[in-house]
Amino acid sequence: MTKIKLLALTAALAVSALVPAAAQAEYWKDPRSTTGAAATCSVSTWDRYVRDQYARITCSLKDTSCDSHSVYIQWWQDGYGKVRLNNTNGCNWTTFPSDTRYNGDGAFSTLKWRVCRDIQRGRDNCSSTVVHYTY
Numbered sequence: 001m002t003k004i005k006l007l008a009l010t011a012a013l014a015v016s017a018l019v020p021a022a023a024q025a026e027y028w029k030d031p032r033s034t035t036g037a038a039a040t041c042s043v044s045t046w047d048r049y050v051r052d053q054y055a056r057i058t059c060s061l062k063d064t065s066c067d068s069h070s071v072y073i074q075w076w077q078d079g080y081g082k083v084r085l086n087n088t089n090g091c092n093w094t095t096f097p098s099d100t101r102y103n104g105d106g107a108f109s110t111l112k113w114r115v116c117r118d119i120q121r122g123r124d125n126c127s128s129t130v131v132h133y134t135y
Contacts, residue, residue, distance in 0.1 A: 032115045032127040037071035038062045039115035043132055045108055055108045058098040059085065061115065066091035069120070073097065075113035109133065 031040040041059040076082040085097035116126035
């Protein structure tokens with residue numbers, strides 16, 4: 001019985017060595033807040049064949065004030081446009097938005113995000129920007 005288990009384990013290790021895995025390269029978790037909004041986001045990057053081809057942000061986004069202003073998270077990387085993840089549910093609601101990006105050119109060198117409150121006909125108020133360097 002032990003000999004069979006050992007052979008199965010050896011075979012599994014040999015197969016896993018041949019299959020390229022998507023290894024976790026980086027991981028951060030940061031809280032941010034601004035008037036009327038609070039968020040905690042984790043950002044992770046991983047690769048298949050070239051370092052940091054994929055990046056994912058996963059957040060907990062809460063509307064902390066009972067007003068008519070929705071809240072959102074903006075995230076972006078150098079050279080690419082901003083992605084907006086919204087929470088339009090209102091007073092004291094928390095949503096859990098996430099987004100994944102693919103970079104076919106190779107590495108994501110810098111990833112950034114912030115939490116904001118959408119002010120209609122006015123300038124949005126946002127937290128300070130969280131900056132992550134992935135190289």
